[in-house]
Amino acid sequence: MKFKKLALAGAMAIGLCSAATAAETLRFSSFEPPVAHVTKNILTPWAEDVAAASDGELEIQMFPGGTLGRSPAQQLKLVEDGVADIAWVIPGYTPGRFDQGSVSELPFMIPSSAAGSAAMWSMYEQGLFTGDYDKFKLIGIMVSAPNGLATIAPIREPGDLNGLNLRAPGPTMLSAIDALGAVPVGGITGPTIAESISRGLIDGTFTQWGAIETFRMGEVVKNYLALPLGATPMLIVMNKAKYDGLSDTAKAALDKFSGAAFSERFGKSFDANVAEARERTRAANPIAELVPDEALARQWRDALAVATTDWIANTENGQAIYDALTKSIADVSN
Incomplete structure (x- = not known):
């Protein structure tokens, strides 16, 4: 009986250990410094929210400041090559790809990041952004405040x-x-x-x-x-094969905070920061x-x-x- 109890305890310990190590870790690349607004106040909290919603199946590790690749122009390739699972991408640095979204660069078109980001995701949902957009799991399609x-x-x-x-x-x-x-x-x-x-x-x-x-x-x-x-049009892209290989629970956690929800999070925060940055920068x-x-x-x-x-x-x-x-x-x- 004592042996059985020990065996059962050992099995439970192994099970707990396996559960503790079962989380899939996704690598999220940002070219921004870790204290910069988008990385600190939008991307990192988003990663934490997704992990919390995944019932322990996902961890998202941030790699800011170009840890995986310093140039903004490298970010898309990092995802394509599997060096990063998710990345913040500026399509303008890779001309010839995602060109349909360059409509947001037109003068006097975008009034704010909030309105523009919501509208850009709507364009994707309407099937108007295709080609390279279909090659990735899209977490977000956004734009900056107008330049x-x-x-x-x-x-x-x-x-x-x-x-x-x-x-x-x-x-x-x-x-x-x-x-x-x-x-x-x-x-x-x-x-x-x-x-x-x-x-x-x-x-x-x-x-x-x-x-x-x-x-x-x-x-x-x-x-x-x-x-x-x-x-400036922007994307948060995820390696599609990586996403497809996740559990249904992990996918659901990502989907919950992606798309229109991400556009809303991004746009409101971006606009607020631009207004605050204007005051700080002009004061200094x-x-x-x-x-x-x-x-x-x-x-x-x-x-x-x-x-x-x-x-x-x-x-x-x-x-x-x-x-x-x-x-x-x-x-x-x-």
Whole structure:
């Protein structure tokens, strides 16, 4: 009898040990520093929520600060190669992929991260984002708050940009820069913007206050034009084979906090941080901000209209995608 009790106790201990080690660990890559807003206040809490909902079947380990790959341009490949299971991806760094989502880069299209992110997920649910979008488990399809223009020299009218070297994080915004008579400069990722400005490689960049703070641009830019000159599309992608191999409970935990739920979490938090970052950055740095009146804003809208016309003409199903996103933004904004 004593032996049976010992055997039973041993079996229970083995069972408990197995249960304790049964959790699947997913590797989540972020190019941002661990204290930056998106990684600290959006991605990390999301990972914790998913793990808590998985009944012990999932752990999500964050790898911030480029631990698995430093460049934002590497993140998609990390997932494709299985180095990371999940990653935060900026599609503009991989031109030719996810191009349908570049509609969000069009000037005067996206009013806020919250509205834009909700509308972008709606586009995917409507089947309007296909191709590369279908190759991954999509946790989220989002956009930044609209980008203004951060520069060294003061910029007021579109003509002031003639001949300046300007950077943007995506091909559609680069096209807008070209339409303004400036020289579009691609291939400069967020972490290298401040250095590129200080070295004279670029005169400014399309960006928003959260990125100015995160990537320490406040130390080099002196002026900011507050116009919605296009948002930066973003994705949270997961290796599809990895997702397919998970248990139903683990999949359910991921699905619960993905899609529309992730868009809402991301957009609200992103917009709030941009407003707070603006106050912090302007308090710490002598940056002059110009908020154009209606007449001046119309000048910019007219000067940039060709970017929208060209995008529609050069994108398969472009007019339908543009019209659908316009409607989706109106729907979620009401």
